[in-house]
Amino acid sequence: MTGLKIYGTARSRTARVLWMATELGLPFEHTPLTMGDGALKQPPFLKINPAGRVPAIDDNGFAMSESLAINLYLARKYGERATPSLAPASLEEEAKIWRWSCWALTDLEIPLNTIHLHRNFFPPDKRDAKAAEDAEAQVQRPLAMLDKVLAESPYLLGSRFTVADLNVACVLSASRLSAIDIAAFPQVADWAKRCHERPASLAVQAMRKADA
Ligand SMILES: N[C@@H](CCC(=O)N[C@@H](CS)C(=O)NCC(=O)O)C(=O)O
Incomplete structure (x- = not known):
């Protein structure tokens, strides 16, 4: 307990x-x-x-x-x-987990949030289409890199789902993904689907709906 x-x-x-x-x-x-x-x-x-x-x-x-x-x-x-285990199994794994989490915050969090705010969240008269477009242009390069990495291995650290996947997938949340064109990044789309369809993620998505 x-x-x-x-x-x-x-x-x-x-x-x-x-x-x-x-x-x-x-x-x-x-x-x-x-x-x-x-x-x-x-x-x-x-x-x-x-x-x-x-x-x-x-x-x-x-x-x-x-x-x-x-x-x-x-x-x-x-x-x-x-x-x-979701935990790092070695110092090297822990370093990679930090690398992916820091990367998600520096390269994805702000532009993805901008897109979400201006396409989904703000009332229509407060939305700025250009801000969303510019932010979407900004995430092309990091998403292309992520797509390449995921073409080589099913999860970010290899064969198992870890906190690195969870942290990056929650920045690339299902609702944020729905606001961008992901067609050019099929590996990212497949990996995100596998992450967001895990029972624990589905349970929290149900909590979000219940809180609406
Ligand atoms: N970088 C922080 C951001 C936290 C954040 O912005 N929280 C929002 C809700 S998603 C909040 O509490 N907003 C209220 C406020 O800023 O006063 C994190 O990832 O935990």
Whole structure:
């Protein structure tokens, strides 16, 4: 039994952490704070995440924030609970997991979010088609690289699904993928489908719908 608490609605980036905890079969207490909840900016929550944002966790008194960093922590601490393990099996694997997670944040997160905001999320009168187009042009090169890598191996570290796949796939979420033209990247499309159709991911997608 863990004393893991997860803060944030499944409709936020907290979905990433909920996916990880569900993959690991971790028991957790969920507080589904929404982005606009005033509690995020109040001292009790700011102690857990001084940025006043979700997701955040409290694992037996250890407070942690930043979705992908939380997942790296959970994988390192509890990864062996999954079969095959989601944790790094060596220093070299851990380095690769960091490499893919940092890459997802630097090369994909901002342009994919821009596309999502301007094609799906903002009300039509607040959308800027050019901003979405420019951001889509920006992700062509990283997606082409990812497609090449996935042509060589089924998952980012080789034959097994690890936290590297989970972290990159949650940045390339199903809803973000639906906003871009992925036809030129068939390996990415196939890998993302395999990741997003895992039972733990489907369970969190159902939580997101229920939170709507
Ligand atoms: N880089 C952070 C981003 C966190 C973030 O932007 N969270 C949003 C919800 S998805 C939030 O809490 N927004 C409320 C605010 O910024 O006040 C992460 O990946 O955890």
